[in-house]
Amino acid sequence: MKASDYFYLAFTSIKEKRGRALGAIIGVMIAVVALSAALGIGESFQKSFVEQLQRTIAANSIIVTGGYAGGFTDADIAYFKRIPGVKDAFGIAMTTGTVYASGGEQSVTIVAIDPQHLPIYLGVSDMSQVVEEGSLEPNGLGVLVSNNLWRDPNTGQKLLDVGSSLVVRLRSKDAQLVVVGLMKQASTIMGGPTGSYYIYMDPSAYFSYVSNTRNYGGVIILVSDLNRLNEITSEVKAVAPPGSNIISAAAMVSQFTALVGALQTFIALISAVGMGVTALWIFDSTTISVVQRTKEIGILKALGYTSNDVLLIFLLEAVIVSAIGIAGGLALAAIASLLVKIPMFTFELRLTLSPNVLATSSLLPLAMNALAAYIPSRRGAALRPVEALRYE
Incomplete structure (x- = not known):
């Protein structure tokens, strides 16, 4: 039996039951679009957020916060700098x-924060990227x-200028500062229209x-070799003051990726x-078709068609309907990927149709x-020719 014969019989059956076939095609299209959207938007969110996190926090950093003694001193930072594999450390x-x-x-x-370390903290290579004036x-x-x-x-009106005086009311006193630089709206760390107000000093x-004391609330440690990240993190834990919290930026990104991956799977x-x-x-449609x-099944078997031939014909119908759907x-998902834009924090999510998303969908x-x-097709393929021909 030629391959064209299988396709001919499958297409003939689809044409005869085109109402049910059309319903199945529409159902498959909806399912594919929904699955593509869930996976694609989830992948876009993961990629965008991780990139944002890596821009804001250096990927080769270890962040140390807390400490029962009320923070970290210059001596603590000096200890961190002496750990083998540490390129630099600075307090915030x-x-x-x-x-x-x-x-x-x-x-x-x-x-x-020390001005020379401010670009690292803001996730830029040069301060000109974040300073407008x-x-x-x-x-x-x-x-x-x-x-x-x-x-x-809201209005875009300029409220302060370079050289403007700025009075900050603190708990026990007021600090009179002078504005020397106006920053761009470039990242979440610097605040946005609905974010916090930041002053860098x-x-x-x-x-x-x-401040009344020379204590830092946190320390960022830069690692020279990411392959030794776990080893260096253990050394940092050993010399950090009691009560310190040690967070690896790379580990944080990895944990977030795993979390988003689990959420993506759930969706x-x-x-x-x-x-x-x-x-x-499809199951119902194939069952009805077999009945x-x-x-016809009896006639096909009487003409020499095997049970596998009959099974393949019915399965081919389902495959053709599914392939069309x-x-x-995927065509609708591709159009949606060009049109759908979901604002999220300071970035914009799109439907990302990566090879993995396309393959899964x-x-x-x-x-x-x-x-x-397969189940109803197998039942139909197992019919004996004599029984099938006697069926009314």
Whole structure:
């Protein structure tokens, strides 16, 4: 028997029951679009968020926070720098205060960090990437301010300029600072229209005019060799003050990737309900087709067709219907990938049709429909010619 004969008989049957076939095709299309959207948007979110995280926090860093003694001293940072494999280490001090902004009094976070390490903290190679106007680094009482502090996020009106005085009300005193740099709205760490207000300050001035103690709230340790990350992390734990929390940026990215992957799988399982409904439709349609074509099965077997030939004909019907639905679903998903844009934090999610998403969205519905068609097809293929020909 030629391959063209199988296709001819399968297409003839599909044409005869075109109403049910059309319903199955539409069902497959919906299932493919839903699965592609779940997997594609999940993959886009994972990629975008990880890239954002890696831009904000150096991938080769270990972050140390906490400590029962109230923070970290310069001596602690010196200990971290002496650990083999550590390229550099620097402290970060933060405190909150209040400033008067366009909407009234607003909470502001003052971040004290050595200017030479500020690009690493902000996830840029050069400060010119994040400074729109003025000095590229804080100096003395001269500070850099986040975009939403010097520009009204609603109207775009300029509220502060280079050289403007800025009074920050702290718990026990007021600090009068001078704006030397205006930052762009470039990353979540610097705040956005609905984010926090940030002021970046030189540590020497911070400890002289803002903080009563020279303690850092956190330390970022840069590792020279990522292959030794676990070993260096263990050394950091050994020398860190009691109560410290040690977080590896690479491990954090890995954990987040695993979390998003699990969430993506869960969403895909929910969308797979549509595939289950389509598979039941295929099962029902094939069962009806087998019953209606019982005499035809007897004739085919009397002409020399084997049980495997009959089985293949029925399975081929399900595969052809599924293939048409999958092609249509992928075409709709491709259109959606160009049109769908979901704003999320400071980035935009799109439907990413990667090879993995395309393969899963194509093969899973095909396999489920083929399996659904196999059971009634097997029953029909097992009919004896004499019994089939006597069927009314």
